[in-house]
Amino acid sequence: MEKPMLLPTCQALTLTCATAIASILSAYAATPASSNSVVVQASPDFPVAAPEAVGVDSRPLVQLSEMIRKENLDVRSFLVVKDGKLIFERYSKGLTRDHNYELYSITKNVTALAAGVLVDEGRSKLDEKVAPILTKARPDLKEAFADKQAIELRHVMSMSTGLVYNFKPTDDPIYYGAPDRLKLAAGTMPKVAPGTAFDYTDVNPILASATLGADAGMPLQNFAEEKLFKPMGMTHYAWERADAKGLVSSGWGLRLRAVDMAKLGQLVLSGGRWDGKQIVSQAWVRTMTSPTSAPWYGYYWWINDIVATEPETHAMGFKGQFIVVLPERNAVVVMTSMLPIEGGLRESRNVLAIRRMVNEYVLPALSNHAHAQPTPASRKALARELELASQHQGKSGAPADPT
Structure with missing residues (x-):
């Protein structure tokens, strides 16, 4: 089975994963019910916030995670960034923020x-x-x-x-x-x-x-x-996967952490800016995410093929790797997984899965501002579900790569 790789510099983190989760949950449970209460661990990569702090209803996100467990889907990581803040960070059993993943396409x-x-x-x-x-x-x-x-x-x-x-x-x-x-x-x-x-x-x-x-x-x-x-x-x-002459393909072989995938989505969302610096021009981001040879394809970026009802662009990789950018919501969604590949390029089962997750769970969470108020029950439900997710490993739905 294809496994996410943990590079040597962060091997020690896996030994403390359970301790870290326990301390986060303990601190969360002891925090007063305010919109600033967070479950996401502090990160040098993104500011973190509770979903409710940025007007997001956490309940659909809890339901999303429950669905992943109940249907035994092999979703390795699932992240949501809203208003530049990491508000939802879910990893499956044995994984941490510093695991990297084969991104394929x-x-x-x-x-x-x-x-x-x-x-x-x-x-x-x-x-x-x-x-x-x-x-x-x-x-x-x-x-x-x-x-x-x-x-x-x-x-x-x-x-x-x-x-x-x-x-x-x-x-x-x-x-x-x-x-x-x-x-x-x-x-x-x-x-x-x-x-x-x-x-x-x-x-x-x-x-x-x-x-x-x-x-x-x-x-x-x-x-x-x-x-x-x-x-x-x-x-x-x-x-990875350079040939004997040292040439890598620009179509596969890259491994990144999920949080770094989220950075790429945020870069596109922000018109090429990251941390106050223009990494790539806004003009290029517009060009890259505009239709070219097909109405749903730009320069290697897909357009409105996950969400049809509002502007959306995304990156898509074999077996269910996704970066979904939602400009009207000022949000980014990331998933790494080992989901089934049957069904063709744009209708494979992993594409259908991310469409369902974004449209039926993430968009309602981002839309339900009237109910985006934390309560002791909602805080406890989110913390508990992330704990359960960290103990669950879904069944791989995709074949292992040749070695």
């Missing part, structure tokens, strides 16, 4: 933010042709790229290159064991002209990683660390 969304920094700095352009850049870096692939001269960076990042690749569903070499991913991607064949059709294929982020790395003058993972991870105070991150 949310790696693409991080890539889009890194691309925005490069565009802002004038080092990348959406209309740049990728073939000349890549053949300069890899002259041995000049012939393979001869039929791809019209492909631009915008096509690579909007899944509209027109390239076709026949995937093996369980252990494709593009993901596992390919000694030279760029050579594999260069060998794919054009099916339609670039920019004419959306076709979600993981050949595209390989081209993106190599192109953006060439533009940056360093591997993409190093650029992301310099421009995103470190300035945003992220820790315990890892970008």
Whole structure:
């Protein structure tokens, strides 16, 4: 079974997890019933607050957590940020804030933010042709790229290159064991002209990683660390699964903590700002989250595919990894999980699950201002449910990755 990874620097935290939970719950129970009473542990990553302190009804959040337990869903973490404050932080059995998770395709969304920094700095352009850049870096692939001269960076990042690749569903070499991913991607064949059709294929982020790395003058993972991870105070991150030539894909392989996923959502929500600093331009955030090759897809970010009734954009990863940004609510929702993958790209069971969770539980919690008043009973219910969640491990609904 795929497990979240705890990197060595935080191994000691797992030994004190039960003690920490007990102390938080004890302090919460002893606190007077005020809107400032919190269950979330103090964090250097976000200010923390009780749901009611920012006008959120905690009862639907309790019901959400209860549903996850009762249906035995393998939800590893579930976070809600409202008005820049972490108000709900749920982890399953044995996990802590400092566990990181395989993000799968949310790696693409991080890539889009890194691309925005490069565009802002004038080092990348959406209309740049990728073939000349890549053949300069890899002259041995000049012939393979001869039929791809019209492909631009915008096509690579909007899944509209027109390239076709026949995937093996369980252990494709593009993901596992390919000694030279760029050579594999260069060998794919054009099916339609670039920019004419959306076709979600993981050949595209390989081209993106190599192109953006060439533009940056360093591997993409190093650029992301310099421009995103470190300035945003992220820790315990890892970008894995490089091929034998050292190329990571910009489509998978990144591991982040759930709280750092929430930072990315907050960055998008805040128009590219984090902690008073403009990390990426507001203009890029607008461009990145506007429709491109499909009405529900921007530059690696999905649009209104979780919530249809109000503006929403999100990052989505295989097996149920999500960052959902709700601009009208000034809120961010994060989930990591191992949920079923059957059903197709936009209708898989894990997508249906997050739609249900956000629309039936989170949005009502954010909407019910008249009842967003803490009581001893509501405070106790929230504390107790988070304690129960920390003792529960759902049944994995997704296959383990090949090793």
